[in-house]
Amino acid sequence: MSPNQPLPQKENAVFKKILRCYENKQYKNGLKLAKQILSNPKYAEHGETLAMKGLLLNCLRRKDEAYEHVKRGLKSDVKSHVCWHVFGLLQRSDRKYDEAIRAYRNALKCDSDHIQILRDLSLLQIQMRDLEGYKETRHKLFTLRPTQKASWIGLAMSYHLLDDHEMAVKLIDEFLKIQNKTSYDYEQSELLLYELQIIFESGNYVEVLQRMDHNAGLIYDKLSLMEMRAEVYLRLEKFDLAEKLYNELITRNPENKAFYYGMMKARCLDKDEDKVAMLEEFSKKFPRAQIPRRLPLNMSSGETFRSLVDDYMRRAITKGVPPLFVDLKPLYADPQNVKIIEELIEMYLQNLVISSTFESAGGDGAELQPVTSVVWTLYLACQHFDHIGDTKRALELVERAIEHTPTLIELYLAKAKFYKHAGNMIGAVQCLDEAQALDTADRYINSKCAKYMLKAKLLDEAEAMCAKFTRENVSAMENLNEMQCMWFQTECANAYSKLNRYGDALKKCHEVDRHFVEIIEDQFDFHTYCMRKTTLRSYIGLLRLEDVVRGHPFYFKAARIAIKTYLRLHDHPLNDKKAEQDQLESTLSKSELKKLRSKQKKAQEKVRQDEKENKDKKVANDDEKLEDTLNPEKLERPENPLEEAIRFLKPLQELSPKNIETHLLAYEIYMRTGKPLLMLQCLKRAHRLQPDHPQLHVCLAHFVSKVANQDLTGPVGAVVEKQLSSLLSGKQKSAKDLNSDFLQQHRDSYAHAVAAATVLYELDKTKQSEALKLLNFEADPLIKHGVTRERCEEVMELLESGAFGAIGDAEYLKAFKNSCARRFPLAEVFQATGVISAPRPASADATADRQISQDV
Amino acid sequence: MPQKEAPADEESQQKKIAKHDASNAADLEKVTDFHEEQELSGGDLETALKAITEKRNKEVQKRVEHLKKLAAVKINKEDVELIMRELEIPRLKAETCLRQAYGDVVQALLDLIDN
Numbered sequence: 001m002s003p004n005q006p007l008p009q010k011e012n013a014v015f016k017k018i019l020r021c022y023e024n025k026q027y028k029n030g031l032k033l034a035k036q037i038l039s040n041p042k043y044a045e046h047g048e049t050l051a052m053k054g055l056l057l058n059c060l061r062r063k064d065e066a067y068e069h070v071k072r073g074l075k076s077d078v079k080s081h082v083c084w085h086v087f088g089l090l091q092r093s094d095r096k097y098d099e100a101i102r103a104y105r106n107a108l109k110c111d112s113d114h115i116q117i118l119r120d121l122s123l124l125q126i127q128m129r130d131l132e133g134y135k136e137t138r139h140k141l142f143t144l145r146p147t148q149k150a151s152w153i154g155l156a157m158s159y160h161l162l163d164d165h166e167m168a169v170k171l172i173d174e175f176l177k178i179q180n181k182t183s184y185d186y187e188q189s190e191l192l193l194y195e196l197q198i199i200f201e202s203g204n205y206v207e208v209l210q211r212m213d214h215n216a217g218l219i220y221d222k223l224s225l226m227e228m229r230a231e232v233y234l235r236l237e238k239f240d241l242a243e244k245l246y247n248e249l250i251t252r253n254p255e256n257k258a259f260y261y262g263m264m265k266a267r268c269l270d271k272d273e274d275k276v277a278m279l280e281e282f283s284k285k286f287p288r289a290q291i292p293r294r295l296p297l298n299m300s301s302g303e304t305f306r307s308l309v310d311d312y313m314r315r316a317i318t319k320g321v322p323p324l325f326v327d328l329k330p331l332y333a334d335p336q337n338v339k340i341i342e343e344l345i346e347m348y349l350q351n352l353v354i355s356s357t358f359e360s361a362g363g364d365g366a367e368l369q370p371v372t373s374v375v376w377t378l379y380l381a382c383q384h385f386d387h388i389g390d391t392k393r394a395l396e397l398v399e400r401a402i403e404h405t406p407t408l409i410e411l412y413l414a415k416a417k418f419y420k421h422a423g424n425m426i427g428a429v430q431c432l433d434e435a436q437a438l439d440t441a442d443r444y445i446n447s448k449c450a451k452y453m454l455k456a457k458l459l460d461e462a463e464a465m466c467a468k469f470t471r472e473n474v475s476a477m478e479n480l481n482e483m484q485c486m487w488f489q490t491e492c493a494n495a496y497s498k499l500n501r502y503g504d505a506l507k508k509c510h511e512v513d514r515h516f517v518e519i520i521e522d523q524f525d526f527h528t529y530c531m532r533k534t535t536l537r538s539y540i541g542l543l544r545l546e547d548v549v550r551g552h553p554f555y556f557k558a559a560r561i562a563i564k565t566y567l568r569l570h571d572h573p574l575n576d577k578k579a580e581q582d583q584l585e586s587t588l589s590k591s592e593l594k595k596l597r598s599k600q601k602k603a604q605e606k607v608r609q610d611e612k613e614n615k616d617k618k619v620a621n622d623d624e625k626l627e628d629t630l631n632p633e634k635l636e637r638p639e640n641p642l643e644e645a646i647r648f649l650k651p652l653q654e655l656s657p658k659n660i661e662t663h664l665l666a667y668e669i670y671m672r673t674g675k676p677l678l679m680l681q682c683l684k685r686a687h688r689l690q691p692d693h694p695q696l697h698v699c700l701a702h703f704v705s706k707v708a709n710q711d712l713t714g715p716v717g718a719v720v721e722k723q724l725s726s727l728l729s730g731k732q733k734s735a736k737d738l739n740s741d742f743l744q745q746h747r748d749s750y751a752h753a754v755a756a757a758t759v760l761y762e763l764d765k766t767k768q769s770e771a772l773k774l775l776n777f778e779a780d781p782l783i784k785h786g787v788t789r790e791r792c793e794e795v796m797e798l799l800e801s802g803a804f805g806a807i808g809d810a811e812y813l814k815a816f817k818n819s820c821a822r823r824f825p826l827a828e829v830f831q832a833t834g835v836i837s838a839p840r841p842a843s844a845d846a847t848a849d850r851q852i853s854q855d856v
Numbered sequence: 857m858p859q860k861e862a863p864a865d866e867e868s869q870q871k872k873i874a875k876h877d878a879s880n881a882a883d884l885e886k887v888t889d890f891h892e893e894q895e896l897s898g899g900d901l902e903t904a905l906k907a908i909t910e911k912r913n914k915e916v917q918k919r920v921e922h923l924k925k926l927a928a929v930k931i932n933k934e935d936v937e938l939i940m941r942e943l944e945i946p947r948l949k950a951e952t953c954l955r956q957a958y959g960d961v962v963q964a965l966l967d968l969i970d971n
Contacts, residue, residue, distance in 0.1 A: 023890040139912065146905050147895050167911060174904035525887045532891055677942045681969045715935075716942060719965045 004079050005046055011037050018052050022059075030056045047077025051086040058090055066090060081110035085117050092120075095521060097128055113144055122154065123527045129547070134158050149175070150531055153191070157536065161543070165202035169195060187534040189220045194536040196228060205235045223252070224537075234265050242266035250282060254289035272299040276308075297331055306340045313344060314358055317376045318369060322410050324376070325383040332387060342388075345381045352377055375405045379414065386418045391826065394418045409435050409445060416452060423789045423827030425456035436465070443469050447488075454491035457498055462491075484515045486554040493561045502565050502574070503632025509562035510630050513648070516550055551655030559648040563665050566638065566645035570672060574636055645669050660689045660696070667699045671706075677716060679703055680723050687727055694755035697742050700727065701759040705735035735763055743774075750777050750786035754795055761804050768805050772812060775799075778819040789827055792820045796829060926955045935961040943968055 007015060014033050021030030034053040037043050054069030070090055074083045088103030104121045108114065118141050125134040135158040142151040156171035172195045181188050192215050199208050209232055212225065219225050226245060233242035243266040249259045260279065269275050276296040283292040293315075296308050309331070316324045331337045348358050352374050357367060378401035386394035398415045405411070412435030419428035432449040439445060446469060453462035466488065467476040480488050493508035523546050530539035549555075638644050646669060652662040663686035670678040683703060686696045704724070712720055725732070733741070739759045746752035757774035760767050773779075775795055777787045798804065799813060807813055821830035931954045938961065939950040945968070957964040 025889075142908075146901060164915075167915070170911060171908060174907055178901055178904055529887045675942060675944070677965060677969060678944065681943075684969060715938060715961045715965060718962050719969065722962075722966065723969065 005048070005077050007037070007043065007046065011040070011043060015049060015052075018049070018056075022052065022056060025059075027056045027059045031060075045072070045076045047073040047075075047080050048082040049073070050076065051080075051083040055086045055089060058093060079110055081107040081114055081117065083107075084110065085114075085120070088117075088120065092124065097124055100124055101128075115141065115144060118144070123524070126527050126543075127524055131158065131161050135162060149179075153531060153534070153536070157531075157540075160198050160540070165198050168198050169202075172198075184220075185218075186220060189218060190534045190536060192219050193221060193224060194534075194540075197537055197540075200228065200232070205232045208232050209236070230262055230266075234262065239266050239268060250286075254282065254286040255291050257291055257295065260291065260295060272301075273304070276300050276304065294327070297328075301334070301336060305337060306344070309337075309341060310344055313341075313348075313380070317348070317358075317373050317380065320372050320376055322376075322379075325380050325387075329387070338388060342384060345377065345384055348377045349381060372405075375401050375408060375411075378404065379408075379410060382418070383414055386414075386421060391418055391422045407438065409438050409442070412438070413445065413448065416448075419826065420452065420455070423793070423824055423829065425452065426828060427826070428452050429456050429458065440468065451487065451491055454488075454495045457495045459492065459495055459499075462495075481511050484518070486512050486515060486558070490554065490557045490561070493558060497561055497565055501632075502569060503634075503636035505561060505565050506635040507630045507632050509558045509565070509648070510635070512554065512558035513562075516552075516555055519549055520546055548655050550651035556652060556656055556659070559652055560661070560665065562648045563645045563669065566641040566648075567668055567672070569636060569638060570641040570645075573641075576637070642669055642673055657685065658689065660686050660693055663689070664693075664695050664699065671699075671702065676703075676707065676710075676712060676720055680720060683727060684723060692746065692752075694746075694749075694751045697739075697752070697755045698758055698762075701735045701738055702762070704728075704733070704738055705763060735759070739763065747782050748784040750783050751791060752786070753777075753780070753783060754791065758798075758803070765805060768807075771804055772807070775804075776816065776819070778822075787823065789820075789824045792824065793827075793829055796820065926952070929955040929959055931955055931959050932961070935959070935964075939964060939968070 006012075014036055018030050018033045021027070021033065031053065034049055034056065037046060037049045038053070043049065050069050050073030052073075054066045054071075054073060057063075057069060058066035067090065070083070070087050073080075074087055077083055084103050084107035088100045088107060091097075091103055092100035101121065101124050104117055104124070107117045108121070111117070118137055122134055122137040122141065125131075125137055135155075138151075138155045138158040142155045145151050152171055152175035156168045156175070159165075159168040159171065172191060176188070176191070179188070192211075196208055196211060199211065208228070212219075212229055212232075216225070226249060230242050230245040230249060233239070233245065243263065246259055246263040246266050249256070250263065253259070260282070264275050264278065267274075267278065269278060276299060279292045279296045283289065286292065293312055297305065297312060300308055309328075313324065313328075316327075321327075328341065331341070351357050351360055352369060354360075356369050356371075356373075358369065358373075378397050382394045382397035382401065385391075385397065395415070395418055398411055398418065401408070401411050402415070412431050416428040416431035416435065419425070419431060429449070429452050432445070432452050436442075436445050436449040446465060450462040450465040453459075453465060463476045466480060470476045470479040470483075474482075477492075489508045489512050493505045493512075496502075496505035496508065523542065526539065526542060530536065530542070649662075649666055649669060652659075653666060656662050663682045667679055667682040667686070670682060679699075680703070683696070683700055686693065686699070690696065707720060707724065711717075728738070739756055742752065742759075743756040746756075753774045757771040760774070761771040777783050777792075796817065799807065799816065817830050820827070824830060931951065935954055936947065936950050939945070939954060940947055942965070943950075950964075953968055954961065954964045957967060
């Protein structure tokens with residue numbers, strides 16, 4: 001023990017017992033023992049005991065006391081590795097990893113060979129992905145304890161993670177030699193497979209094969225072994241052997257796509273018709289298998305496609321497969337396929353009505369169909385017409401289907417979706433509410449309904465809807481956050497930002513971000529667990545997944561909203577609360593003011609009540625996580641909004657670099673921080689992905705005009721000049737010329753016309769009428785595509801927000817709206833009465849509703 | 857009568873769920889349990905260790921040489937600061953990149969932008 005404050009034998013024995021208690025999670029017993037030592041006035045300030053007491057308190061979630069004790073311990077015995085180690089453990093439990101590493105390093109200064117401290121340090125290093133540091137620590141552990149399994153495996157892993165396959169394999173080889181087990185041992189089997197995986201990744205397939213043959217008897221995961229062997233045969237071009245194995249694998253599981261693709265490679269099939277023939281062969285062999293029927297649709301066209309998809313759809317309709325359309329949707333990328341599918345659907349519809357068959361009498365398919373076939377065909381047909389943009393026909397068909405079978409919930413879902421696609425969220429919500437009422441125990445429909453409500457900005461109603469399924473006595477919002485229900489939170493953020501409630505929107509985005517923090521944090525325990533259990537293949541898989549977990553679409557969506565919101569707050573910062581209120585109040589009439597006051601009072605009361613409740617809760621359960629709460633009012637008044645935006649951007653740049661939006665968002669941020677090279681970097685990355693993207697053109701023109709106005713010298717100037725000329729393919733152009741060339745090149749696309757108009761006005765404010773002319777899609781016969789509802793809504797927003805300046809001609813806006821309304825008759829935003837905002841019943845009603853639903 | 861039975865049934869079901877939750881929680885708890893490391897015995901530890909140590913020494917030597925080579929490149933402090941400022945990256949990364957470009961600041965910037 002500590003040489004600075006030695007304990008006599010009896011106390012020392014007690015101290016050792018404390019350590020044991022901590023390891024065995026007997027925290028309360030440990031505290032009692034600590035008291036035994038500390039109550040003796042001679043040892044009241046014994047550093048290591050104080051530190052251990054702090055650690056135990058921390059495990060019992062008494063954080064403040066814990067820190068106090070540990071700090072006191074450190075003060076009285078600053079040379080003790082125990083005190084520093086404990087301090088590090090405390091920091092680590094608070095997720096302050098850098099501080100924890102520093103504390104461990106201090107502990108190692110006191111005792112450089114302490115195994116447990118080195119182990120804890122290595123855990124933090126792998127968690128932080130300090131791979132070099134991890135390797136060094138692992139090596140140290142290895143030299144200190146070569147007799148332990150973990151030393152060998154840990155070091156091998158550290159080399160594997162640094163792509164030093166040779167060293168990793170060498171370590172495992174030597175370890176297996178020492179261990180030398182011949183009887184059944186699952187851990188050894190896993191280790192052997194892990195070793196094979198490393199060699200496979202290094203590309204030495206011959207060796208994989210040799211080792212497989214040698215160790216086949218010791219490996220018990222036969223499926224993995226077979227899969228790897230087949231893959232190796234392919235890489236080594238031993239096609240006959242590969243074919244034999246894939247045959248076996250398909251027989252084991254005829255529903256695994258990968259096996260069929262492997263088989264195609266094994267048979268060296270290049271032509272699509274050969275592949276289709278092969279799949280047909282397997283379809284005959286396994287008549288109940290789905291995959292060999294579905295796959296050929298991806299690789300056929302023309303008459304072959306017609307006969308295959310005909311057969312596929314008929315089976316599904318007769319059987320009644322609800323997701324048939326979703327299954328077929330990927331095939332719509334080819335316009336020829338769309339035509340064929342449509343012709344078939346029309347034929348079914350006609351014949352089912354006349355003769356209850358798919359084909360007119362005399363054909364092969366003149367089999368009598370069950371009644372349900374009619375409704376499933378109608379269901380497929382309406383989704384088809386919605387997808388190709390014929391909303392009218394889609395709605396007609398779905399009405400016919402509902403008339404036929406009014407109890408089929410899918411139909412209402414489909415109808416709601418059509419309304420959504422047409423830009424009519426109110427109608428969509430009504431449909432879904434109806435669907436939801438048909439089966440209130442169906443959580444899928446309940447969630448869908450809530451989601452649509454959020455899209456219609458009906459926040460309170462959505463929460464009340466969700467509350468039917470969330471835990472009682474907790475608000476639905478809170479419960480869904482706890483359950484990491486990210487779709488809900490992202491939709492909430494979207495709704496809030498549409499309602500200009502920036503703080504609330506940001507709160508939701510930060511909550512989503514915190515889920516990802518937590519998911520990453522959750523790895524920690526597995527660093528020791530997987531090593532002990534030798535489940536190394538899964539462990540490596542976990543590490544690789546966690547490295548890219550923020551590449552998930554959930555993160556992208558939340559980050560996009562957050563970035564856009566912060567940009568908006570940068571451009572138009574909010575006043576402080578008081579001034580804002582005064583301003584608001586000055587515009588209100590007396591009665592309105594009165595209403596507002598009573599509302600405020602109520603809100604305050606609620607806050608007070610919530611606080612009280614929270615306090616009660618905290619007392620009730622101690623282990624409630626003490627996290628700094630997200631305060632919307634603070635969030636919408638950030639000190640540096642661009643810095644906050646960059647925080648959300650970084651993971652996108654790292655993990656979603658293939659999405660052009662990442663770089664366009666990044667440009668929006670960096671053009672505000674005024675860093676030319678970073679702007680250039682965004683342009684280059686976006687240009688590589690899609691050089692003719694309309695928004696990229698806007699950014700590029702902005703950059704060109706800005707650089708032209710600004711004399712850049714030195715290295716920065718040189719780099720800009722060099723890169724810009726490659727972006728403009730060697731030509732020197734002014735922003736103006738760039739814009740007119742761009743417009744000429746994409747004359748038939750509305751998306752590009754909008755971009756060009758934006759640039760035109762941005763460069764020269766006197767060109768307003770010319771720009772507005774470009775936006776008028778009805779008057780321009782050259783525009784052939786790109787007039788979508790979403791884009792028109794965007795343009796409307798731009799016009800209304802003054803992005804094209806004050807529009808002198810009031811008729812213009814009206815006329816634009818009218819032409820949109822003609823094109824998109826169902827969309828709410830283009831209706832003549834102005835922007836229809838969703839009717840928002842008072843929140844009191846929503847709470848009342850919830851009460852009732854809970855009572856029921 | 858059946859009315860009376862229903863809540864009792866519910867209760868037992870709840871208990872079942874609670875029990876299930878508890879065993880799940882216990883399983884999760886086990887993940888963080890403390891385990892003594894087992895010692896290996898038998899086998900030729902000496903030879904194995906020797907083989908590994910030799911390999912490791914070679915690797916360390918190689919790395920030291922690489923670092924020496926990089927460190928030999930002369931770099932300008934102002935250039936490092938320019939890179940840090942313009943691209944908002946940490947000093948270490950800026951320095952390494954500048955060294956890899958043999959001290960040519962324009963080349964270093966181009967490399968950084970291009971990836």
